Amino acid sequence: MSGGGGSSGQNFCSSNAGFSGTPLWKLKQQGQLPNHFQAAEEAKALQAQEQREEEEAAATLRVVVDAVSLGRVEYNLVRHLIVKDLRKVAARSKISLPTTGLFENKAPLQLFALFDGQSSAEGPGPMAAECCAKTLLPKLLRNMSAIPQGYENATFVKACLKKAFEDLDKEVLRNQPSIQDGCGGAVALLVGEKLFTAVCGKCELVLIEAGQRRGVKQDPCKAVSMGSHQGSWSIPEDQKFLVDNGGMVFPGENGKLMTSNPQGHTTAVSRSIGDRAWKGSMGGLPGSLKLVRSVPETRYTDLSWAERHVALMLTSAPVSQIPTDQASVTIADFEQKPRAASGEIASRAATVPQNGQAQCTTIVAFFVPKDDKLIAEPAAKRMKKEAESVRLRHIVVRHQDCSSPFDPVRNVPVSRSAQEAEAILRQALQELILEAKTIKLPAGKKPSAAAFQPTPKFTSLCKELSECNTAQKGGGMIGDLGWLQPDELKSRFGPAFSEAAKMLNPGQWSDLATSEMGIHIFQRIA
Structure with missing residues (x-):
């Protein structure tokens, strides 16, 4: 039906004309994809390729x-x-x-x-x-x-x-x-x-x-x-x-x-x-x-x-x-x-x-030493790794600028500066690194969490320095933060701490890391 200034339905052409009900993958296979669709698909493929190159x-x-x-x-x-x-x-x-x-x-x-x-x-x-x-x-x-x-x-x-x-x-x-x-x-x-x-x-x-x-x-x-x-x-x-x-x-x-x-x-x-x-x-x-x-x-x-x-x-x-x-x-x-x-x-x-x-x-x-495995891994596998939980043990030293400048272990306020806190932990980290060089892990299979029990040096430093209630745990649990999901890591300790934790392999010690709680050093144990 048509009228005075109207347009006939016969003159209207949809972008789906001639392809009604045909799946997009089938049109690609038949080579019948409209040019604007094809151009968009090619642009998308090029963008994905560029992103892969950047990631590699x-x-x-x-x-x-x-x-x-x-x-x-x-x-x-x-x-x-x-x-x-x-x-x-x-x-x-x-x-x-x-x-x-x-x-x-x-x-x-x-x-x-x-x-x-x-x-x-x-x-x-x-x-x-x-x-x-x-x-x-x-x-x-x-x-x-x-x-x-x-x-x-x-x-x-x-x-x-x-x-x-x-x-x-x-x-x-x-x-x-x-x-x-x-x-x-x-x-x-x-x-x-x-x-x-x-x-x-x-x-x-x-x-x-x-x-x-x-x-x-x-x-x-x-x-x-x-x-x-x-x-x-x-x-x-x-x-x-x-x-x-x-x-x-x-x-x-x-x-x-x-x-x-x-x-x-x-x-x-x-x-x-x-x-x-x-x-x-x-x-x-x-x-x-x-x-x-x-x-x-x-x-x-x-x-x-x-x-x-x-x-x-x-x-x-x-x-x-x-x-x-x-x-x-x-x-x-x-x-x-x-x-x-x-x-x-x-x-x-x-x-x-x-x-x-x-x-x-x-x-x-x-x-950072190259890791060719990172390139070979599919993106889905890398994303799955990033979503994995980690288990950490730590030493934290608080300072006057953190959110709670109070030592819950000794029940006293903290007045040291952030620079002083870092100096304390640099010395502790150096001692732990030297000790780690003397420890031989089991050969062959990937070491289990049992291989990363607290060392005498860590136990001593954690009791002496750490201003966190985890320092009061006994035996192998001293300083242990437990299992932490990525979202929990970010919410409790901040994105920088979370990124540092993900970069570590089990047994490795972190760099100095800052959170609202204070300055930390931590070891990934699983």
Whole structure:
């Protein structure tokens, strides 16, 4: 039936026309799927393939990373960044990154950076470091997005890092007139298994290499500096640059080489971002000379993931004064435990007398050994594993900032700081790790929970230190939290604690973990 302005039912065409009642799988089989359906199915399949590739890359190229900052300073002089997935940041910013060359197959992109206002020519200050930390990501991502097609190689990625430092210097000097201070910087960019580093000033960036194995023994880890300690005018080209621009070099205290500007200020800093009184016309101050550059030292390293190359360490200027061989020993002692490692290194630097008013910041990133089984496992099996319950035993030390600063075992209030709680547990963890190295588990079959009974050292430390009622349990139940479902882990202890627990195999000790209850170390026993 039709009428004046109506349309006939014969002229109406449904998207299901001609296929009524035919299943979608049958249409695919017959090749009769409409184009828009087919395009959607192809897009869905491509998206699934890309997700699988990302999961495979992430499963094999993992890092565990953390940072600790200690010191009694009025302002936050050191800023740091930890970006575990730079691609997600680019996507949120609507920035398209290269997809070929070094970036093909969506190679994981990770960034660790530190900007230190103590590595400056004008004296310590917080503003340049804060500005750099806020603006590094957009500047670096824009530089990477501008790499010409066909040139996605190490040379151009290094150039992107160098250009980012140049952009940061211009940002401080030209767009932020209120900023008078300066800062040093250390940046590590991981593109798949390629490491790109850039260091400017007295900050330090160190690559930790495994010691050479000699039969059953292994040499200590070796620390390789990525910045050559720029902070003492030790680079010949810096001295030449200085003299060519009207400056002069003279000896200072402890053998340091110094220079001075027309205002009569002296400095031993060779390179920094900002510091307008030392940047000539760029700094906008009449009569100033350009005596300091912001050019970073850039390097490129092919990583032997978690085999030859063990970890990365980024430190502020005061920490860089600690011998790197000491730091490498600490990193080896706290293998795959970045919170404990970075805290111990920063704490050691903070106890040096001349660092009494300094800010000691350390970032440690461990390369996690590859696990090809993770790639081979179907997604459903991996999800099932993640949903499994775990059984843990722990030691917890409370502090004044936790939700309940009260020790229920000794029935007393707690007044220690979180830093003090961490220091107590770092020592305990080190003792437990040393003890674990002397314990031989049953050979052959997978050890049962019975093989992980509380050791004498754990029993002693738990009774002495733990501020949880589980420390009062007897025998093999001391410190035992029982079986915990993933949801229960998250609700009781928080997502970070839950993630740390899932990463452990039975018998392994965790890194330091924080919850509302306090600071924990725990062992997975099943």
